[in-house]
Amino acid sequence: MRQTLAFLMAAGLTAAAAFSAAPARAETTLEVVHAYGAFRERFYQPLADAFMKDHPDIKIKFRAPATDYYEGHLAVAREAMTGQTPDIFFAGMNLLPDLASMLAPRNQITDLNPFLDQEGQAWVDKNYDINVLELGRIDGHQWGLPFNASTPIAYFNADLMKKAGLDPQQLPKTWDEFIEAAKKIKQANSDVDGMQINLALGDWFWQAMVYSYGGTMMSPDRTKVTYGDDAGLKAATTVRRLVEEVGMPWIDEDAGMAQFAAGKLGIFIGSTGDIRTMDDAIGGKFKLVTGTFPMGAKDGHLPTGGNFATILTQDPEKQKAAWEFVKFLTSPAGQKVTVLGSGYMPTNKQALKNEYLGEFYAKNPDWKTSLTQWPIAVAYFGYPNVKSIKVWKAQSEVLFRIGSGDVSPVDGLKEMVQSTEAIVKE
Numbered sequence: 001m002r003q004t005l006a007f008l009m010a011a012g013l014t015a016a017a018a019f020s021a022a023p024a025r026a027e028t029t030l031e032v033v034h035a036y037g038a039f040r041e042r043f044y045q046p047l048a049d050a051f052m053k054d055h056p057d058i059k060i061k062f063r064a065p066a067t068d069y070y071e072g073h074l075a076v077a078r079e080a081m082t083g084q085t086p087d088i089f090f091a092g093m094n095l096l097p098d099l100a101s102m103l104a105p106r107n108q109i110t111d112l113n114p115f116l117d118q119e120g121q122a123w124v125d126k127n128y129d130i131n132v133l134e135l136g137r138i139d140g141h142q143w144g145l146p147f148n149a150s151t152p153i154a155y156f157n158a159d160l161m162k163k164a165g166l167d168p169q170q171l172p173k174t175w176d177e178f179i180e181a182a183k184k185i186k187q188a189n190s191d192v193d194g195m196q197i198n199l200a201l202g203d204w205f206w207q208a209m210v211y212s213y214g215g216t217m218m219s220p221d222r223t224k225v226t227y228g229d230d231a232g233l234k235a236a237t238t239v240r241r242l243v244e245e246v247g248m249p250w251i252d253e254d255a256g257m258a259q260f261a262a263g264k265l266g267i268f269i270g271s272t273g274d275i276r277t278m279d280d281a282i283g284g285k286f287k288l289v290t291g292t293f294p295m296g297a298k299d300g301h302l303p304t305g306g307n308f309a310t311i312l313t314q315d316p317e318k319q320k321a322a323w324e325f326v327k328f329l330t331s332p333a334g335q336k337v338t339v340l341g342s343g344y345m346p347t348n349k350q351a352l353k354n355e356y357l358g359e360f361y362a363k364n365p366d367w368k369t370s371l372t373q374w375p376i377a378v379a380y381f382g383y384p385n386v387k388s389i390k391v392w393k394a395q396s397e398v399l400f401r402i403g404s405g406d407v408s409p410v411d412g413l414k415e416m417v418q419s420t421e422a423i424v425k426e
Contacts, residue, residue: 028321029059034090035072035307037065042276042341050337051328058321069095069307070389076312077386080108087313088322091144093306094382096136097222100143103312110311112142115323127332127348135379136308144308145330146347148273148338151293151302151373152208154178155260155268155278157185158287164188164266171291175212175238178267178294182246185266194246196260197269198253199239199399203392205269206399207303207381209235214297217381218424225424228417234296236402236409236416243403250403257281269293271305272370275343290366292373302373303380306344332356345370387423394419 034044040062048060066072069092079085080103091099103109116124124133128145136144158168164184172178182194198205207217215231218224227235242248251259253270260268261281270278275290282288293302309329311322328334332350336357339346351357352371361368383391395416402412 027057027059028318029061030087030313030318030322030325031061031063032088032090032325033063033066033072033076033086035066035069035092039342040065043338046341047329047334047337048325051325055321055324058324060325068092070386073099073386077102080106085312087311087315087318088325089310089312090147090307091310092380092382093135093146093149093304093308094380094388095386096144096308096310097138097382098384098386099310100138100141104141104143107314108312109143110314110319110322112136112145112311112323112326113140115327116142119327127330127350129349131374131377132347135304144310145326146306147309147326147329148306148342149345149347149377150271150273150305150343151345151370151377152205152269152305153272153293153369153373154291155270155274156289156291157260157263157266158289160185160189160192160263160266160286161289168287168289171289173292173295175294175296179238179241179245182242182248182267186247189266192264192266193249193259194265195242195267195269196248196251196256196265197242198251198256199403200250200396201252203388203395204271204303204305204380206235206392206395208293209238209296211302211378212294212296212300214299214301218383222384222424225417225420227420228413231297232413232417233409236399236413238296239399239403240405240409244405248403250400261285271343273306273342273344275367276341277343288366290369292369301376301378304377305380339367343367343370345374383420384424387426391420391423394423 052058052060063086066075073092073095076085076089085108100109132146135146136142156168156171161168166181166184172181178195186194210227210232213231213234215229216226218226256268257270257274257278259265261278263286309326311319311326313319313322330348332348333356335346335348335351338344339357346357382388398412398416401407402409
């Protein structure tokens with residue numbers, strides 16, 4: 001698998017170098033900031049090198065990567081005060097509304113609509129699905145172009161499933177089915193855990209649970225907390241069931257991945273962006289199968305993780321060069337390199353053709369699971385005024401108590417809603 005990925009990525013870089021238009025005439029240096037340093041060598045740097053080879057008059061200079069999207073956002077907020085923002089910034093999916101509301105009034109973020117218009121509607125339609133573009137559109141402005149995109153998926157240890165009498169070809173689909181499967185895996189294997197979902201660090205998976213039951217976090221205008229409804233209660237009750245009935249360990253995503261890769265966990269709920277790392281970590285020790293995220297309602301949906309490429313520079317020449325780089329990154333060949341280096345979903349429609357990812361997906365269907373969830377994917381919600389971190393800190397403490405049985409799902413959910421309302425109003 002590793003040799004195949006290396007070959008395919010090399011081929012992708014060769015093709016990507018021919019995608020974007022001619023370079024800007026004047027020598028231009030673009031300063032770029034992204035989160036998660038491990039992805040620098042996986043795809044950011046290889047793509048930058050290929051771009052610079054084809055655009056010798058444009059230099060891509062990466063600043064130090066942010067630890068995560070929140071740190072990156074806060075750093076840009078500080079830099080905006082002194083006019084030191086990067087030329088290109090990869091903003092977390094749930095943070096774009098706050099980024100735009102902060103920078104647009106100061107004219108420190110670039111609307112990409114004029115660049116898309118210049119390319120022509122036929123070109124836009126050929127490359128980007130309207131729903132994908134809509135993720136980065138706010139009040140008619142295209143503030144970001146989706147670069148990395150993911151939905152949460154399920155990873156199954158097929159060997160442990162078979163030992164428990166389960167068929168890896170008939171994967172569970174609902175929360176009830178997942179819980180029953182996890183219980184059987186644990187009963188058949190005394191030294192393993194049945195299932196794990198990260199509710200210890202970050203609210204993406206908690207949002208996914210609420211969404212899977214048809215709920216939302218707040219009203220569209222972000223003025224009213226809405227997850228205190230029946231969908232939220234079902235999600236909170238499921239948290240309790242996972243601990244009480246399945247014995248789920250309360251650990252973060254990295255610890256869950258390590259336990260799964262070691263063959264000591266039957267079902268792991270994680271990001272599709274983990275699949276490359278998971279494949280490498282398992283190293284053939286057991287058969288890996290991926291499946292869709294558990295659903296609790298027919299109208300269930302899922303939050304889209306990942307990031308947007310945003311152009312912050314207001315220098316006209318830099319804007320032109322930045323657009324060429326962003327266009328290159330989101331090209332079908334550029335997305336091929338990105339996907340193979342991570343497992344993220346491609347954000348360019350043409351990337352699904354055989355010469356890009358089509359043939360690879362046909363041979364590696366487990367990498368394609370997240371794509372089947374695009375129809376139910378919605379924006380990853382961000383609380384107003386960059387309050388997501390503080391809101392999640394309060395939510396996670398209550399969720400832990402719900403899981404441990406120290407508070408009932410009903411009372412715990414009420415407490416979570418009240419704390420969220422108070423924090424948002426601060």
